[in-house]
Amino acid sequence: MARGDERAYEAVYDQAAGWVLGVARKVVRDPAQAEEVMQEVLLEVWRSASRFDPAVGSGSAWIMTLAHRRAVDRVRSERSLASRELRSATAVIDYDDVTETVEASLDRERVQRCLTSLTQVQRECVRLAYYGGYTYAEVAELLGVPAGTVKTRMRDGLIRLRDCLGVQ
Amino acid sequence: MTSGDHLHTLSGAYVLDAISDDERAAFTAHLADCGPCRDEVRELREATARLGTSQYLWPRPELRGHTIRAATMTSQLGPVISAHDQAAPDAAALVATRAPVWRRLALAAAAVVVAAGVGFGVVMHDTMQTLHHSQRQNQLIAAVLNAPDAVMRTARVGTGMARVVMSHRRHMGVFMAYRLPSLPRADRYELWLMGPLGDRPAGMLRTRPGGMAGPAVISGMAYGDMIALTVEPADGSRMPTSAPLVLIGP
Numbered sequence: 001m002a003r004g005d006e007r008a009y010e011a012v013y014d015q016a017a018g019w020v021l022g023v024a025r026k027v028v029r030d031p032a033q034a035e036e037v038m039q040e041v042l043l044e045v046w047r048s049a050s051r052f053d054p055a056v057g058s059g060s061a062w063i064m065t066l067a068h069r070r071a072v073d074r075v076r077s078e079r080s081l082a083s084r085e086l087r088s089a090t091a092v093i094d095y096d097d098v099t100e101t102v103e104a105s106l107d108r109e110r111v112q113r114c115l116t117s118l119t120q121v122q123r124e125c126v127r128l129a130y131y132g133g134y135t136y137a138e139v140a141e142l143l144g145v146p147a148g149t150v151k152t153r154m155r156d157g158l159i160r161l162r163d164c165l166g167v168q
Numbered sequence: 169m170t171s172g173d174h175l176h177t178l179s180g181a182y183v184l185d186a187i188s189d190d191e192r193a194a195f196t197a198h199l200a201d202c203g204p205c206r207d208e209v210r211e212l213r214e215a216t217a218r219l220g221t222s223q224y225l226w227p228r229p230e231l232r233g234h235t236i237r238a239a240t241m242t243s244q245l246g247p248v249i250s251a252h253d254q255a256a257p258d259a260a261a262l263v264a265t266r267a268p269v270w271r272r273l274a275l276a277a278a279a280v281v282v283a284a285g286v287g288f289g290v291v292m293h294d295t296m297q298t299l300h301h302s303q304r305q306n307q308l309i310a311a312v313l314n315a316p317d318a319v320m321r322t323a324r325v326g327t328g329m330a331r332v333v334m335s336h337r338r339h340m341g342v343f344m345a346y347r348l349p350s351l352p353r354a355d356r357y358e359l360w361l362m363g364p365l366g367d368r369p370a371g372m373l374r375t376r377p378g379g380m381a382g383p384a385v386i387s388g389m390a391y392g393d394m395i396a397l398t399v400e401p402a403d404g405s406r407m408p409t410s411a412p413l414v415l416i417g418p
Contacts, residue, residue, distance in 0.1 A: 006240050013236055022223030038227065039235045046239035057210050064217035065183075072185045106309055106344070106383050111222040113346065117378055129186035130219050136181040137188075148177075155180030155212075162215035166376045 009046055012059075017042060019060065020067040026131050027071035028078075037074055041067045068130070075133040114164035122157030125150050176205060183212045308385045312340045325349070325397065325414045328379050332395050332416045339389045343397075344382030348375055351399060358400040359386060360408055362415065363393035372404050373397065394418065 017038060024037035044066050052062050115123055121143070128139045136154060140147040175198045181187045182195050199205050312318060315335030322331045328347030334340070343359055351357065357373040370386040386395060396412035398405075 006236070009239060010236055013232060017227045017232070017235070018224045019221045021227045022225040023220035025225055026220075026223045035228070035231060039231065039238070042235050043239050043242060047242055047244050050244065057213055058217070060221060061210075061214045061217040064220040065213060068216075068220055069185050106313075106342075107218070107224070107306065108222040110344075110380075110383070111218050113378075113380065126180075126184065126219070129181065129184040130216065134186065135188060136184075136186045139186065151181050152177050153180075154184055154186065155177055158180045158183065158212045158215055160377075161218075162211050163377050164380065165215055165218055166374065167211065167214040167218065 012045060013042055016045070016060070016063045019064060023064065023067050024071045027068070027133050028075050033074065037067070037071050041070050044070070072133040079133075110165070114161055117164050118157045118160050119153075121145065122153045122160065125153040126157045126161070129154060176202070179205060179208050179212055183209060183216045305383075305385055308340065309342050309383055311338055312342050312385070319418075321416045323414045323416050330397065330414050330416065334389065334395065334418065336389060336391060336418065339387060341386040341389055341395055342382070343373070343384045343386055343395060345373075345397075346378060346380045348379035348381055350375075350379060354402055355399050356402050356404065357381065358398055358404050358408075359384060360396040360398060360412070361386065361389060361393045362396045362412070363390055365390050365393070367396075367408055369404065369406060370395070392418065
């Protein structure tokens with residue numbers, strides 16, 4: 001193991017661990033499980049680093065994609081069909097983590113404000129999918145909206161979010 | 169892919185991980201054939217990532233050493249042959265099986281050369297560059313917000329609001345605004361430092377839909393400086409050519 005590799009990885013950890021923990025906590029909600037997801041994802045970052053291609057997207061997007069997918073896998077395997085009820089979805093919408101760092105507060109404020117530029121249905125579709133870990137078919141069921149509509153609302157909502165955040 | 173139109177609208181659900189495994193496989197195969205779709209996915213993925221990074225939580229310090237030790241004792245994977253969707257190895261597998269044999273071999277050989285020539289440190293250096301790009305500004309912003317003498321000022325700008333956090337000890341300020349009046353095509357907003365040292369340009373301010381702007385970091389603040397916003401020609405000005413729309417004081 002080259003020492004330079006390890007140092008590079010430490011720097012990535014310091015940048016990204018808090019992001020990964022944040023999204024894991026939001027999706028799986030249980031603090032201990034969120035820490036497990038964070039460690040799994042950071043391990044995956046190490047293992048598959050050579051598959052990161054800067055031409056395809058930013059490092060943060062790559063890591064957050066790994067993180068979200070891992071968190072969603074975890075929450076879906078736990079969420080049995082029987083226990084899936086509307087009120088858990090309502091809890092997701094209202095759920096807001098109390099812990100917040102100064103560093104994240106501006107970013108969070110900006111993302112929140114951009115989310116308000118979405119229509120209500122777009123916003124609920126995006127939040128239920130991203131923070132709740134529901135598929136678009138499940139979101140359709142929860143909201144009582146046709147699945148095709150949810151699919152397009154998700155896309156339209158993210159396009160608005162993209163434009164508002166000014167990401168390229 | 170015959171149902172391309174139907175698949176195309178899946179891009180949002182796809183980046184939100186809100187689709188079934190079958191649909192994911194179909195969509196990643198579709199991505200291999202659809203350049204505009206790949207562009208859209210890339211952009212939506214950057215936006216979606218912000219939904220995640222905005223949830224930042226401080227990890228317990230004990231996790232750091234443990235995670236890093238565990239990782240650096242683990243073997244690493246080689247690069248994939250082709251990855252339109254870098255986060256989904258199944259996409260690469262699909263592409264590989266669809267490509268002609270000779271092409272697969274050529275790509276595999278190229279991948280091996282890359283794998284041999286590029287170590288983890290190099291790959292991670294690239295990752296770091298893209299991470300730093302978004303994080304460097306956050307760190308500067310954090311430095312201002314954490315400054316013991318940081319003060320926040322809010323002021324009305326036409327229909328909108330501007331907010332400044334400034335620290336004279338750090339000689340920096342952070343400017344953000346929303347619902348700024350939209351400007352004619354040839355004009356732009358420009359930030360200024362105005363004070364005992366005179367008027368100095370502090371950067372052009374890019375606006376987004378909804379008249380949102382910033383957070384923009386302003387450095388080089390001197391004692392007594394105020395932060396001003398003016399409307400200038402698109403290329404910017406070395407001295408203000410219009411009266412400040414807002415002047416936010418220390």
